[in-house]
Amino acid sequence: MDKSAVLADWISPSTNPVTSIEHFAPSNIALCKYWGKRNKQLNLPMNASLSVSLGHLGTHTRIVPIDYCADEVWLNGEQLLPSAPFCQRVSSFLDLFRQPGSCYFRVTTRNSIPTAAGLASSASGFAALSKAVNDSFELNLTDEQLSVIARLGSGSACRSIFNGFVEWQMGQRADGLDSHGVSVEQCWPGLCVGLVKVDASAKSIDSRSGMQRTVDTAHLYQSWPIQAAHDLVKLKQAIAEQDFTLLGQTAEHNALSMHATMIASWPPLVYWQPESLATMQRIWKLRQEGLNCYFTMDAGPNLKLLFLNDELEALMRYFPEMEVIQPFGNGR
Ligand code: DP6
DSSP states (O other): OOHHHHTTTTOOOBSOOOOOEEEEEEEEEEEEOOOOEEETTTTEESSOEEEEEEEEEEEEEEEEEESSSSOEEEETTEEOOTTSHHHHHHHHHHTTTBOTTSOEEEEEEEEOSOGGGOOOOHHHHHHHHHHHHHHHTTOOOOHHHHHHHHHHHOGGGGTTTSSSEEEEEOOOOTTOTTOEEEEEOOOOTTEEEEEEOSOOSOOSSOHHHHHHHHHHHOGGGGGHHHHHHHHHHHHHHHHHHTOHHHHHHHHHHHHHHHHHHHHTSSSOOOOOOHHHHHHHHHHHHHHHTTOOOEEEOOSSSOEEEEEEGGGHHHHHHHOTTOEEEOTTOOOO
16 A cells, blocks of 8 residues: 555645745654564554653755756755655655656755754654645645645654653554554653764664664564563653653663664674774662653664653763753743
């Protein structure tokens, strides 16, 4: 089943985008990770996941219909070559909404995520683009429908349609219409996410190829969906009861278990740099000394620390360069 067939009941490809429009979507950090697909074309996951959106850090995307015979894609002030992978992904995403050859866009994407922070921008980018297309073609889709559409651009983008805590329900249907983000209606003022940059250079193997290699070659991967399902339950409990230790422990264990499946792939996938491990060891030592701080990591060498506002001052002494986000405000 291809992407257009899946959307046939919601969208009839148009020849007529109505307006220029700009939208914002937040970046998100998964506390229970999405790793592995049951359907590559539709980005349908092997497991449900749960994230927290990063407030004002994310992507602003503007789309303007242009009188030209190709799309123009600008990223952080620079025009991308038509052959650039991101440009091609954006154009084929726009193809879901237009009659072939009927209209083209200038897509201007600006990330408010600090470029050195090592945060993926494809999630917020495809979420912001989905919202912009919804308005430009006057589709009037709901957030859950937009989440399905954003997922077709990049899996984790389905969580960036929403603020706060978001669960990506994996769904059961072959067409994936039940696989989308759902807002978890709880706030946690004082919860902090600290971005610790180890290496800002582009990763050697992107998440898309990395997760495929893991599914194809790591026997250890078979236990991953089971662990993820248990972790999801614990995280929802931690959020409902505002139990930070349960949240931190579960998120850190989940991230390290995902990395274990990566390392067990062949050829092995090791996203860590020596500095990543040194930072983990520093966190473990700080914990032994009584600081309640945990970390999570995605498909790259940088760490995201999880802690409560009370520990902020102490942690800034150990990580003076850390960028801190409080997705629900500082609670004071
Ligand atoms: C490790 O959403 O970037 O960040 O669906 O192929 O676009 P595609 O992958 P992507 O993968 C994100 C993987 C992760 C974990 C997560 O965000 O849940």
